[in-house]
Amino acid sequence: MTHTSHIHDDGSHHDHDHPHAEISVGEKPGYYAVMETAVRELLIAKGLITANDIRHQLEVLDSRTPALGAKVVARAWVDPGFKARLLADGRAACEEFGISFYDDTQLIVLENTPAVHNLIVCTLCSCYPRPVLGLPPDWYKLKPYRARAVSEPRVVLREFGTIIPDDVEVRVSDSTSAVRYLVLPMRPAGTENLGEEQLAALVTRDAMIGVIPVTLDQEVGQ
Amino acid sequence: MPTLKPVAAPPIQGVVPALNELPGFSPGDAIRVGVRSPIGHYRVPIYLRGKTGTVVQVIEPAMVDNEAEGFGKNAGSKRHYYRISIPMTQVWADYQGSPRDELRIEIFETWLERV
Numbered sequence: 001m002t003h004t005s006h007i008h009d010d011g012s013h014h015d016h017d018h019p020h021a022e023i024s025v026g027e028k029p030g031y032y033a034v035m036e037t038a039v040r041e042l043l044i045a046k047g048l049i050t051a052n053d054i055r056h057q058l059e060v061l062d063s064r065t066p067a068l069g070a071k072v073v074a075r076a077w078v079d080p081g082f083k084a085r086l087l088a089d090g091r092a093a094c095e096e097f098g099i100s101f102y103d104d105t106q107l108i109v110l111e112n113t114p115a116v117h118n119l120i121v122c123t124l125c126s127c128y129p130r131p132v133l134g135l136p137p138d139w140y141k142l143k144p145y146r147a148r149a150v151s152e153p154r155v156v157l158r159e160f161g162t163i164i165p166d167d168v169e170v171r172v173s174d175s176t177s178a179v180r181y182l183v184l185p186m187r188p189a190g191t192e193n194l195g196e197e198q199l200a201a202l203v204t205r206d207a208m209i210g211v212i213p214v215t216l217d218q219e220v221g222q
Numbered sequence: 223m224p225t226l227k228p229v230a231a232p233p234i235q236g237v238v239p240a241l242n243e244l245p246g247f248s249p250g251d252a253i254r255v256g257v258r259s260p261i262g263h264y265r266v267p268i269y270l271r272g273k274t275g276t277v278v279q280v281i282e283p284a285m286v287d288n289e290a291e292g293f294g295k296n297a298g299s300k301r302h303y304y305r306i307s308i309p310m311t312q313v314w315a316d317y318q319g320s321p322r323d324e325l326r327i328e329i330f331e332t333w334l335e336r337v
């Protein structure tokens with residue numbers, strides 16, 4: 001371990017005088033990791049792609065975060081014309097907004113209303129609106145959420161602290177094919193005087209998956 | 223709501239569409255999800271096979287059927303697919319929740335049977 005001066009997550013700035021676990025990869029790669037390395041090296045050796053292509057695609061994926069989706073939601077809240085186009089063709093409206101889609105997926109935007117609460121899941125794997133939200137959270141990819149979101153969605157929602165009244169329909173969209181889904185949450189009351197940027201700061205990843213509503217007291221950056 | 227983008231109209235007189243060019247199902251149609259257990263790459267979840275539901279929307283444009291794509295067949299494999307609504311109480315006999323709760327999923331035409 002090298003002893004360097006650096007800033008910790010808590011903001012403290014100090015020289016090392018306490019032990020850290022070494023940051024390294026200790027375990028042997030598994031079957032699929034070896035397969036990925038082998039295929040990648042072959043593709044590069046055959047000249048089909050370059051190492052820089054892969055690095056660049058990682059940069060593309062890293063540039064996609066829930067902050068983009070939040071901007072789309074805020075724009076839809078303040079611009080009825082944009083909202084209508086977003087609900088008619090999610091992908092085209094995001095592209096109009098300046099968010100490119102780097103794959104062949106379509107986007108259907110699901111509007112939450114006082115009568116319908118939407119929840120998204122991919123029971124087969126981890127389909128997710130990555131161009132606008134980035135990588136999905138781990139729980140979204142794990143089997144308990146994938147199985148329970150379609151079999152007992154109201155219980156799952158309750159575990160997220162979201163209680164949906166019985167007279168509100170819960171509509172679960174299972175993404176399995178070429179379509180990705182994004183939930184358009186309801187704009188909370190009391191936000192009439194907020195600007196688009198302030199509104200976007202209220203919109204979290206989980207609200208766009210549909211496990212929580214957007215609330216005024218939402219801590220930004222959760 | 224203003225017209226957002228041109229929508230294909232039914233062919234005018236004298237225009238003959240190709241086989242499978244037009245979607246075979248329309249919004250409101252009652253369907254059953256096929257019960258098949260093929261070997262290989264299939265995208266219709268087993269928990270929905272054999273369930274009955276309703277076509278909500280024809281998703282445009284038609285897409286390469288990803289089940290064919292899974293075997294490297296892309297040419298000529300564009301198929302229509304649909305947003306399907308199935309009541310939760312139809313999916314799960316012991317479903318706990320409102321009878322209005324529903325499951326929505328996109329399914330290619332190859333898996334849909336008319337009821």
